[in-house]
Amino acid sequence: MKWKMTRKEALYYREENGKIRCSLCPHNCLIREGHRGACNVREANKDDDGLLKLYSLNYGEVTSIAIDPIEKKPLYQFYPGSKILSVGSFGCNFKCSFCQNYSISQYRAESKYISPEEMAEMSLNIKDNIGLAFTYNEPSIWFEYVLDVAKTIKSIDKNHKIVLVSNGYISEEPLKELLPYIDALNIDLKGDDSYYRRLCFGSIEEVKRTIKIANDYEKHIEVTTLLLPKENTDDETLLEIAKFLSSIDKSIPLHVSRYFPRYKMEEPPTPLEEMRKSYKLLKKYLDNIYLGNLSEEEYKYCVEG
Template sequence: ILSVGSYGCNLRCPFCQNYQISMSGKRESGMLYVPPRALAEQAKRLVPQGNIGLAFTYNEPLIAYEYVRDCAKLNRANGLLNVLVTNGYVCEEPLRKLLPLIDAMNIDLKSFSPDFYRKIGGGLEDVRRTIEISARAGCHVEVTTLIVPGENDSPEEMRRLSEWLAGVDPGIPLHVTRFFPRYKMADRAPTPVQQVYALAAVARGALRYVYEGNC
């Protein structure tokens, strides 16, 4: 799949793994603007090489909602798939308008703590709503939780997170991934591999498909 991204994000995670682009702006970094029609045509040209569509990823794609919408419409008209990799922090109205164009989503559920989300400038309930609406709209949804030592790594939190997710759909895949020192948490140690596996085991008590990542 042809993966595309830009700069910027609507959250401020001190552990961001892509901070060079998510915390950057046009004035700080070079960028190439590709009009929606040109991007859709590029995706189409790559079909003989195995391309199946477009993935909007790397930074937070929904801060450029109109661009994603326009590209997705053209890409869908070409018979290709649209994938959204997002933090899920989006208002309900634009989400519902975009969903008919999106075939699959990977949504970050960074924590199951409202306080955690307040610290990074977001809201847990907003992200939960995005997951619920997207899954019930028939979009293929997967969820990723990055385990940051000392922040969201308790077995109890993972139990509550996975049980809630199972209440939406126990078949939603959950990716439990390992943190590496980045951005404002460059002084932290990486998540111990065994801790990732232990938390994934907790999640398997509620969900059918749980995968360890970055291990």
């Protein structure tokens, strides 16, 4: 199927034996002419001069836009109580079977083109808006657009905040190109390496590297872990997450979210007992644990019970 949409030449690729090697994320896809990489939003095609190039298919294509409380990203220690314009496109370089946003991450959802200049202007002109968050789908595979918008905004107002809500699966070089324009990130740290390989079509080391590099660049970081029963609620996996984060900075906020059935995953929601047990274990290693997707009463039970 051919999608009709804006076509923008991608960054981070090279020609390799008549194919295209994309190096934006650690998948490093080798793509034949007329085909797309694993994210489904980067396609190899000839330009008007017959040269094989890689094109971003989601550049400027916005599927969702809203003004959200910053806590919804979730970022709890970055301008608490403020609002942030939040935008997303379609596509993802992971294939998580429990994806909470699968209608835009795994499918070509309906979109509207908004140029980087229009997006920057919109964000800068909204009253009481602290900045722009790239969220809903994976921003790293929206790279060219995120970079262009962030650069435009920062050239006008350095204090307008740019936020990424990301799976952290991006190669080192593009990450380092983007980070100077970013103020805060929420990065998923989903489980151990086997979890990433079995359920997400990814691997953990590159995600850890992204967290470390963002920390080296002195960005505000918060981390999210969705607790999936029988998959990442065992002590060993939780300890790996806790020890890794505490080795960087034990004050990094960790959001532990309760899973609910979505997409291809039909397992019942995470039992409250698992949430409670995980909270108690993680609390021994990290200063700021926040439980998510719980009612007030359930939260109290898990934290105080």
